[in-house]
Amino acid sequence: MSQSAFTYVDGVLHVEGVSAVTLAEQFGTPLYVYSRAALTDAYAAYARACAGRRASVHVAVKANSNLAVLNVFARLGAGFDIVSGGELARVLAAGGKAENVVFSGVGKGADEMREALDAGVKCFNVESIPELDRLNAVAGALGKRAPVSLRVNPDVDPKTHPYISTGLKANKFGVAFDEARATYRKAAALPHLDVVGIDCHIGSQITEISPYLDALDKVLELVEQIEADGTSIHHIDVGGGLGITYANETPPEIESFVRTLLERIETRGHGHREVFFEPGRSVTGNAGVLLTRVEFLKAGEEKNFAIVDAAMNDLARPAMYQAYHAIDMVVPRSDASKVYDVVGPVCESGDWLGRDRSLAVEPGDLLAIRSAGAYSFTMSSNYNTRPRAAEVMVDGTEAHVVRARETVRELFAGESILPR
Numbered sequence: 001m002s003q004s005a006f007t008y009v010d011g012v013l014h015v016e017g018v019s020a021v022t023l024a025e026q027f028g029t030p031l032y033v034y035s036r037a038a039l040t041d042a043y044a045a046y047a048r049a050c051a052g053r054r055a056s057v058h059v060a061v062k063a064n065s066n067l068a069v070l071n072v073f074a075r076l077g078a079g080f081d082i083v084s085g086g087e088l089a090r091v092l093a094a095g096g097k098a099e100n101v102v103f104s105g106v107g108k109g110a111d112e113m114r115e116a117l118d119a120g121v122k123c124f125n126v127e128s129i130p131e132l133d134r135l136n137a138v139a140g141a142l143g144k145r146a147p148v149s150l151r152v153n154p155d156v157d158p159k160t161h162p163y164i165s166t167g168l169k170a171n172k173f174g175v176a177f178d179e180a181r182a183t184y185r186k187a188a189a190l191p192h193l194d195v196v197g198i199d200c201h202i203g204s205q206i207t208e209i210s211p212y213l214d215a216l217d218k219v220l221e222l223v224e225q226i227e228a229d230g231t232s233i234h235h236i237d238v239g240g241g242l243g244i245t246y247a248n249e250t251p252p253e254i255e256s257f258v259r260t261l262l263e264r265i266e267t268r269g270h271g272h273r274e275v276f277f278e279p280g281r282s283v284t285g286n287a288g289v290l291l292t293r294v295e296f297l298k299a300g301e302e303k304n305f306a307i308v309d310a311a312m313n314d315l316a317r318p319a320m321y322q323a324y325h326a327i328d329m330v331v332p333r334s335d336a337s338k339v340y341d342v343v344g345p346v347c348e349s350g351d352w353l354g355r356d357r358s359l360a361v362e363p364g365d366l367l368a369i370r371s372a373g374a375y376s377f378t379m380s381s382n383y384n385t386r387p388r389a390a391e392v393m394v395d396g397t398e399a400h401v402v403r404a405r406e407t408v409r410e411l412f413a414g415e416s417i418l419p420r
Ligand SMILES: *Cc1c(COP(=O)(O)O)cnc(C)c1O
Pocket: 060, 062, 063, 081, 104, 105, 201, 203, 204, 205, 239, 240, 241, 242, 278, 279, 280, 281, 282, 374
């Protein structure tokens, strides 16, 4: 599906109808390139499976918060899942509607709560009693009532990387399952809150459906208890987290994933409730690549290195999570390949993008780092005073710069030296 937006035509990688060589020449490297068609296809799979049901999709902004990306989803009618006031501002600037926004996150500031209440977001996903108290106070001061769900922690193992599993007892996220019922009673008693739903999000890059079903069963049981206590639950937010194929993972197809969860909710007698999905990676991850050019080849004593112009500041996932991203030649050579570590120019041994990759490569060649549409540009930094890469979106045969490459001047424009 979304991968088909990235194909070889006459031996050259294309993004939709545009050659990646042309993109690199025109806009420079390192360069993030997104495909509008791939974004649209992935979102459409969610939308198709939700059609005719009381179900809606809130795209997780933190996976890719470029305004053009958000705008593509907004035009398709998406809602959004945000984790900060900054992300709310982006959604609104991109043409999204506050009434379709859910506000997640474990540490919302009072000012962020105020902005979200003023904008009129659909729901606050609250993660603790102190947060309930703060939201109640902020809403009261504004003379408003805040719509809330509690994010409950179902304590299931999503079988993913420890840094991206969030639904275990040891995680900082959510209200402990055993305390959830009492916390709902407390929320229902606060005068400036409206309890409207329940929320859970068990992790990211999940490639099996069973952890979702385990979590869902626990959440539905809790919903019955909460309603027995006299608080009605209008919606169930099942979070995000569906994995993608980086190498040879085989996650469920989006449509069958959505249908399976909706069916479980119906067969358990909860079909009258609205269901929210919060996908991030699965709608953006395979809709982007990072193009980078080889600067030097270096033979070390034990390893060969391909030193490229992208680095850990551009793509942090390998350094942060030992994440694997496929790396392909933009114009494959037929020569014999060698094994390389693909590394950047940053002064850290952790600055690698791929290890032990078999490549037939020469200095000056272009590489495409795949699956770079999610948690890639959004996690980039200016470490080593490296300007962040430009972002381009391809739409058919047209390429649009959707974020200009930063300049070095911009990086220290807000800094100043002491007067004496
Ligand atoms: C990060 C996050 C998501 C999106 O997760 P993906 O793995 O990108 O689908 C959804 N909901 C919440 C609360 C999140 O923190």
